[in-house]
Amino acid sequence: MTLLRSYVSGGWRTPSGEGTPLHDAVTGEEVARISSAGLDTAAALRHGRAVGGPALRELTFHQRAALLKALGSHLREHRAELYALSARTGATRTDSLVDVDGGIGVLLGYASKAKRELPNATVHVDGAVEPLGRGGTFLGQHVCTSRRGVAVQINAFNFPVWGPLEKFAPAFLAGVPSLIKPASQTAYLTHRLVELIVSSGLLPEGSVQLLCGGAGDLLDHLTEQDLVGFTGSASTAQHLRTHPAIVRNAVRFTAEADSLNCSVLGPDATAGTPEFDLFVDQLVTEMTVKAGQKCTAIRRALVPRELLGDVADAASARLAQVVIGNPAEESVRMGALAGLEQREEVRRSLKALLEAGETVFGDPDRVNVVGADAERGAFLSPVLLRADADSPQPHEVEAFGPVATLVPYTSTEHAVELAARGRGSLVGSIVTADPAFASDVVLGAAPWHGRMLVLDRTDAQESTGHGSPLPALVHGGPGRAGGGEELGGMRAVLHHMQRTAVQGSPDVLTAITGRWTPGAARTTGEVHPFRKHLEDLRVGDSVTAGPRTVTPEDVEHFAEFTGDTFYAHTDEEAARANPFFGGRVAHGYLVVSFAAGLFVSPEPGPVLANYGLENLRFLTPTFPGDALTVTLTAKQITPREDQDYGEVRWDADVVNGEGASVAKYDVLTLVAKKNR
Numbered sequence: 001m002t003l004l005r006s007y008v009s010g011g012w013r014t015p016s017g018e019g020t021p022l023h024d025a026v027t028g029e030e031v032a033r034i035s036s037a038g039l040d041t042a043a044a045l046r047h048g049r050a051v052g053g054p055a056l057r058e059l060t061f062h063q064r065a066a067l068l069k070a071l072g073s074h075l076r077e078h079r080a081e082l083y084a085l086s087a088r089t090g091a092t093r094t095d096s097l098v099d100v101d102g103g104i105g106v107l108l109g110y111a112s113k114a115k116r117e118l119p120n121a122t123v124h125v126d127g128a129v130e131p132l133g134r135g136g137t138f139l140g141q142h143v144c145t146s147r148r149g150v151a152v153q154i155n156a157f158n159f160p161v162w163g164p165l166e167k168f169a170p171a172f173l174a175g176v177p178s179l180i181k182p183a184s185q186t187a188y189l190t191h192r193l194v195e196l197i198v199s200s201g202l203l204p205e206g207s208v209q210l211l212c213g214g215a216g217d218l219l220d221h222l223t224e225q226d227l228v229g230f231t232g233s234a235s236t237a238q239h240l241r242t243h244p245a246i247v248r249n250a251v252r253f254t255a256e257a258d259s260l261n262c263s264v265l266g267p268d269a270t271a272g273t274p275e276f277d278l279f280v281d282q283l284v285t286e287m288t289v290k291a292g293q294k295c296t297a298i299r300r301a302l303v304p305r306e307l308l309g310d311v312a313d314a315a316s317a318r319l320a321q322v323v324i325g326n327p328a329e330e331s332v333r334m335g336a337l338a339g340l341e342q343r344e345e346v347r348r349s350l351k352a353l354l355e356a357g358e359t360v361f362g363d364p365d366r367v368n369v370v371g372a373d374a375e376r377g378a379f380l381s382p383v384l385l386r387a388d389a390d391s392p393q394p395h396e397v398e399a400f401g402p403v404a405t406l407v408p409y410t411s412t413e414h415a416v417e418l419a420a421r422g423r424g425s426l427v428g429s430i431v432t433a434d435p436a437f438a439s440d441v442v443l444g445a446a447p448w449h450g451r452m453l454v455l456d457r458t459d460a461q462e463s464t465g466h467g468s469p470l471p472a473l474v475h476g477g478p479g480r481a482g483g484g485e486e487l488g489g490m491r492a493v494l495h496h497m498q499r500t501a502v503q504g505s506p507d508v509l510t511a512i513t514g515r516w517t518p519g520a521a522r523t524t525g526e527v528h529p530f531r532k533h534l535e536d537l538r539v540g541d542s543v544t545a546g547p548r549t550v551t552p553e554d555v556e557h558f559a560e561f562t563g564d565t566f567y568a569h570t571d572e573e574a575a576r577a578n579p580f581f582g583g584r585v586a587h588g589y590l591v592v593s594f595a596a597g598l599f600v601s602p603e604p605g606p607v608l609a610n611y612g613l614e615n616l617r618f619l620t621p622t623f624p625g626d627a628l629t630v631t632l633t634a635k636q637i638t639p640r641e642d643q644d645y646g647e648v649r650w651d652a653d654v655v656n657g658e659g660a661s662v663a664k665y666d667v668l669t670l671v672a673k674k675n676r
Contacts, residue, residue, distance in 0.1 A: 002031075002032040002033065002188075003015065003018070003019050003032070003033045003034075003035065004019070004032050004033065004034045004035075004187060004188060004191050004212040004213075005191075005212070006036065006039055006209075006210055006211050006212045006213070007194055007195075007198055007208075007209055007210040008039060008040075008041075008043070008044035008047065008179075008209045008210070008211060009040065009043045009044050009047040009209075010047060010051070010205060010206065013039055015035040015036055015037045015038050015039055015212075015213060016035070016037045016038035017035050017037045017038075018033060018035075019033030019034050019035035019037075019213070020033060020034050020035060020184065020213075021033055022034055022184065022185065022187065022188055023339060023340075024088045024377075025088065025089050025090035025335070025336040025337065025338055025339055025377060025378045026087070026088065026090055026326050026327065026335065026336050026372050026377045026378075027372065027373070027376060027377060028340075028373070028376035028377060031088055031188050032187075032188045032191075034184050034187055034188075034212050034213045035212075035213045035214075036211060036212060036213030036214050036215070036216050037213070039211065039213075039216070041211065041215075041216055041217055041218040041221060042217070042220075042221040044179060044209055044211065044218075045150050045152075045179065045218075045221050045222070045226070047206055047209070048149075048150035048177040048178075048179055048206055048207075048209060049148060049149060049150055049177075049225070050206075051205055051206030052150070052177030052204060052205065052206025052207040052208075052209075053146070053148055053149075053150075053175070053176065053177055053206070055204035055205065055206060055207065056146070056172070056175040056176070056177060056204060056207050057122060057146050057175045059122075059175070059204075060119075060120045060121050060122055061114050061118035061119060061120065061121065061122070061124070061173060062114065062115055062118070062119075062120040062638075062639075062640070062641050063120075063641060064114070064172055064173050064175065065110070065111040065112075065114035065115050065118075065173065066111070066641050066642065067172075067202055067203060068107045068108070068110060068111040068114075068169060068172060068173065069107070069108060069111040069112075070200075070202050071107055071197065071200060071202050071203065072104050072105075072107035072108040072111065074196070074200045074202065075103075075104050075107070075193075075196060075197075076104055078196050079100055079101070079104075081192065082096070082100045082161060082189065082192065082193065082196075083096045083100060085188060085189045085192055086099060086100060086160075086161070086189055087327045087328060087335075088188075088189075089157075089160065089185075089186045089189060089338055090291060090327070090335040090336030090337060090338060090377075090378060091290065091327060091335055092327040092332060092333065092334065092335045093327065094289065094333075095289060095290045095291075095327075095335060098159075098162070098289065098290065098468075099159050099160065099161045099162045099290075100161045100162075102159075102161075102162045102468075103159075103161040103162035103163075103164070103165035103166070103193075104165070105471070106162065106165050106166050106169050106471045107165055107169050109470075109471035109472065110169040110170060110173055110471055110492075110493075111169075113471070113472065113489060113490065114173050114493070115640075117490055118173070118490070118493070119514070119636065119638055120638045120639050120640070120641070120646075121514050121638075122145075122146070122175065123143050123144070123145055123512070123513060123514065124143065124144040124145075124494065124497065125141065125142075125143055125144075125513050125515060126142040126143065126144050126494070126499055127141075127142050129141050129509070129517055129518070132503060136506070136518070136519045137505055137506070137519065138503070138504075138505065139503070139504065139505070139506060139509055139517065139519070140501055140502065140503050141501075141502050141509050141512075141513060141517070142499055142500065142501050142502070143499070143500055143502055143512065143513060144494055144497040144498065144499050144500075145497060145498055145500065146174055146175030146176055146496075146497055146498075147174075147176055147225050147226075147227065147252075147496060147497060147498050148225040149176065149222075149223055149224075149225030149226035149227060150176070150177050150178070150179050150226050150227075151167070151171040151176045151177065151178045151179070151226070151227045151228075151229060151496060152179050152181065152218065152219075152222070152226060152227065152228045152229070153167040153168065153171075153178055153179065153180050153181065153228075153229045154181045154215070154228065154229070154230045154231065154232065154240075155167070155180065155181065155182050155183055155190070155231055156183050156231040156232050156295070157182075157183035157184075157185040157186045157293075157338045157342075158186075158290060158293040158294060158295070158338065159290075160182060160183075160186040160187070160189040160190045160193070161189060161190070161193050163182075163231055164180045164182065164190055164193065164194075165193075166469075166471075166475070166487060167180075167229045167487070168180065168208065169471070169492075170487070170492035170493045170495070170496060171227075171229075171496045172203075172207060172208075173493045174493045174494070174495075174496035174497050175496075175497075176227070176496045176497075177206055177207045177208065177209070178207070178208050178209070179209045179210075179211060179218075180194065180208065180209065180210050180211070181211045181215055181218070182210075182212065183232070184212075184213065185338045185339050185341075185342070186338060187212050187213075190210070191210065191212060194208065194210040219240070219243045219245055219246065220244075220245055221245070222245045222246060222249060222251050223249055223251075224249040224250060224251065226249075226251055226252075227251065227252040227253070227254075227495075227496060228240065228246065228251055228252070228253045228254070229254050229255075229486075229487075230253070230254070230255045230256070230257075230482075231255070231256045231257075231295070232255075232257065233257060233258055234255075234257040234258040234480055234482070236257075237255035237257045237482060240253070240255075241253055241255070252495070254476070254482070254483075254484035254486045254487070254495070255482035255483065255484060256295060256426070256475070256476055256477075256481065256482045256484065256487070257295075257480065257481055257482040258295075258398050258480055258481070259295050259296065259299075259398070259422070259424075259425045259426040259427070259477060259480065259481045260299045260300055260394075260395060260396075260398055260422035260423075260425060260480070261296060261297065261298055261299055261300070261422070261425045261426060261427050261428060261466070262298065262299070262300040262301070262302050262418070262419050262422060262425065262428050262429075263279065263282065263283060263286075263298045263300075263301055263302065263428070263429040263430075263431065263466060264302045264409075264415050264419065264428070264429070264430045264431070264432075264441055265279045265301070265302065265303045265304065265307065265311065265431050265432070266304075266430065266431060266432025266433070266434050266437045266438070267304045267307075267432075267434075267437070268432055268433055268434045268437065269307075269431055269432055269433065270307060270310075271307070271310040271314070273433070274433075274456075274457040274460070275431050275432055275433050275455075275456055275457065276307075276310070276311075276314070277314075278431050278455055278456070278457070278460055279301075279311070279431040279455075280311060280314045280315050280318060281318070282298070282429070282431065282455065282465065282466055283298055283301050283311075283315055283404060284315060284318040284319055284322070284382075285465065285467075286298040286404070286465075286466055286467050287319070287382050287384070287402045287403070287404050288319075288322050288333065288334040288382055288402055289334075289467065291334055291335055291336060291337050291380065291401060291402050292382070292399075292400070292401045292402035292403060292404075293337060293338060293342070293400055293401060294467050295426055296426050296427050296466065296467040296468070296469060297404075297467055298404050298429070298466060298467070299394075299398055299399075299403070299404055299405065299422075300394055300395070300404070300405055300407050300418070300422065301315075301404055301405065301406050301407065302407050302408075302409050302415050302418050302419065303406055303407070303408055303409070304408070304409060304410075305408035305409065305410055308386070308406060308408045311406060312360045312361075312384070312386060312406060315360070315361065315384055315406075316360060316361040316384065319361050319362065319382050319384060320361070322334050322382060323370055324367055324368065324369055324370065324379060324381070324382075325369040325370030325371045325372050325379070326369075326370065326371035326372040326377075328371065329370050329371040331370060332370055332371065334382070334402065336372075336377045336378040336379050336380075337378040337379070337380055337401055338378065339378050340378050342378060342400070342401070343378045343379075343380050343401070345400070346364070346380060346399050346400060346401035346403065347364050347365075347380075349397050349398065349399035349400070349403070350364045350383060350399050350403060352393055352397045353385055353387070353393050353394065353397055353399060353403070353405060354385070355393060356387045356388070356391030356392070356393040356394065357385045357386050357387030357388070357391065357393070357394070357405060358385065358386055358387075359383065359384070359385055359386075360384040360385060360386050360406065361382065361383065361384040362381040362382050362383035362384060362402075363381055363383075364380060364381065364383055366381065367379050367380060367381040380401055380402060381402070382402040382403075383399075383402065383403045384403075384404055384405075384406065385403070385404070385405040385406065386405065386406045386407075387405050387406070387407055388407075388408075389407050389408055389409060389410075389414070389418055394407055395418070395421035395422055395423075412437060412440050412441065412444075413444075415441060416440070416441055416444035416445050419441070419444075419445040419448060419449075420445060420447075420448045422448065422480065423448070423479045423480040424448055424449075424477050424478040424479020424480040424481045424482075424483070425448060425449050425450070425477050425480070425481050426449075426450050426451065426469075426475070426476065426477040426481045427449065427450065427451045427452065427453065427466060427467070427469075427477070428445055428448075428449045428451075428452050428453075429452065429453040429454070429455055429466040430442065430452070430453070430454050430455070431454075431455045431456070432454070432456060433456050433457060438454045438456075442454065447478070448477075448478060448479065449477060449478075450474050450475065450476045450477030450478065450481060450485055451469070451473060451474060451475070451477075453465075453466055469487075469488075470488075471488070471489065471492075472488070472489050473488050473489065474487070474488035474489075474491065475487040475488050476488070505519075505520075506518065506519030506520035507520045507521055510539065510540065514539060514636070515539065515635055515636045516539045516540050516633055516634065516635045516636070516651060518651065518653075520540065521540060522540050522541075522542035522631075522633055523538065523540045523541050523542060524541075524542050524543065524544070525541075528543055528601040529541045529542065529543055529632070529634060530543075530600070530601035530605060530606070530607045531601055531605050531606065532606060532671075533606045533671065533672055533673060533674045534606070534637065534639060534645065534646045534648070534671045534672065534673045534674075535673060535674055536674075537634055537637055537648060537671065538634065538637075539634055539635065539636065539637060540633065540634060541633070541634040542631060542632065542633040542634070543599055543631070543632050544629065544630070544631045544632075545598035545599045545629070545630055545632075546598050546627070546628055546629030546630055547627035547628055547629045547657065548594055548597075548598060548627065548628050548629075549625065549626070549627045549628075550586050550590070550591075550594070550622055550623075550624055550625065550626050550627075550628060551624055551625075552584075552624040554586070554590065554594075554624075555569055555570075555584065555585075555586050555587065555590065555624055556570070558586075558587050558589075558590045558593075559587070562587075562589075564587055564589075566587075568581055568584065568585055569584060569585060569586070569587055570584070571584070572584045580621070581621050583623060584623070584624065585621040585622060585623055586621075586622040586623070586624065586626075588618040588622075588663065590622075591618070591622050591628065591654055591662060591663050592613070592616070592654075592663060592665070594628055595628065595630040595652060595654045595663065596610075598628070598629075598630045599630050599632040599652070606671050606672045607669050607670070607671055607672075608645055608669075608670045608671065608672055609669065609670045610667065610668065610669050611668050611669070611670060612668045613665050613666065613667060613668070614665065614666045614668065615664070615665055615666050616663070616664075616665035617663065617664050617665065618662065618663050619660075619661045619662060619663065619664060620656065620660045620661060620662045621662070622656065622662045626656045626657060626662075627656065627657040628654055628655070628656060628662065629654070629655050630652060630653065630654045630655075631651075631652075631653050631655075632650050632651070632652050632667065633650060633651045633653075634648060634649075634650055635649045635650055635651040635666065636648070636649040637649075639673070644672065644673050644675070645670050645671060645672045645673060646670070646671055646673065647668065647669070647670060647671075648668075648669050648670075648671045649666050649667070649668055650666065650667040650668075650669065651664075651666060652664065652665050652666065652667050
């Protein structure tokens, strides 16, 4: 039988000993054995820091994003074999799509966001420049740089593909190598995933490692530059948080833990309404997808007291239609739990829940199974319970399987109170067609939730559902859910970086950030910056043009031509009465248009297009008779890795004859490379 190897310190390592058997969740057959005996975890961390980290830090954000995209495409070509292994974890085809395709989608999603939101550089500038002195010579700027450690990622058994990739993608973008530690029950699927990643040859050596089996002394060797990302039980998270090395070195630690998520049915969503049907469908889906083994699954269905019977009947009817068994059977819609131990754990939790309620549907000790042995496989019937709102168990006990509890509420305030009794959840949902009710519940319950979904007939067709985290949004929650929100969009990337406040002169900040800082030196020459290809442009390249005097006729023509006859531009007496102006003023957009006419180099050349303005502010009124001068400075240059052009951000400063800025903004252009 296969003994799973670990990929550490630059190669595949076979552990010593026979290892612990891992079983097929459907048939009970042995799939592989797992152990970490004899593996040098300290050496693995050193390898990540010494080899993987430097290789990643040589790449820009965009180059890392391109590798993530290529890796996603590579894994797509191997989905069939990942699906086959996924079925052995008890997953149906739909479950595998969520796990495998969802994980690949995370890679592609982060790659896309990075190209849009991060520079083609190795340093991320966080926020605006902070003036620290009156003269503009002493400034502050927050910058984010890659930490010099390893991101240790301890994953749960329920998503052996999506879980690791969810953590790996932002760490990789941040320039931090990953050490993946999968949960043992389904580690054979994560093992194959990492085999595919390594064999692709796409990623720098040391940027990803795999440790199968127990963590051993891994955490003992953590330093202040390392990070730990954990998914699992709240009790294990608490134990890890207090590990001496994590406490001593203030290791950055984030956890995604137990979560008694709720879904609230609005009082308006009575039987027969689309929202009622959506609520029941969502509840049954969350109970049965991945056999309810999702940290985001609905555990508490909060229902108006008068609708409790209707929901119980409708949900029971839907659950009765769910075919349970071997995922290889076409008719099967719910597979097995991850293993027999997990099934017994769910049964123990059910006993506690039944102390406070009664069964509406299902029997935890009996289940009809198609295409498999119900006892050899880890099968369990979906179980829907009903309990009083005041009973503590539904708000304290999580049965991590196909189990949910109907809980009645009597008012909006009561629903919010019950939602909060979960003491911190990853996600809550409200199903209603009443925006006022939705608003009251969201704003009341938001402090206890990391994400909230409002589902109604309008968004139902596009909604990804209660239990689907998305790479663009926060995935985490307060309190019991782990206390984190780092996994989501650029927050996840920046979580793996160090934010540092840098103080210095404009020239120093420009050198550090790679962006021109107001007050820094400019470079002017005989060649207009618009005549330079991307490779020849430098941050600080500048042109000053003007002056151009604004006449009353200009203002009148602009008003008539555009239809913007706002009184401040057309009525001298009314404009004089305006406390901001004291007389007729030029349109702000006239000022911007004149500035463009001044700084443009009109002949065909490297500048391909102007694709927008950002941060436009009108600072001083422009009056007829004012002479305008504009200075345009190359602020940021971003080559596109896969295109024959790049983006250039220009600082535009328009001043009047007295030197006062009347408008400041950024001009965005696309500029050709030489060999396009």
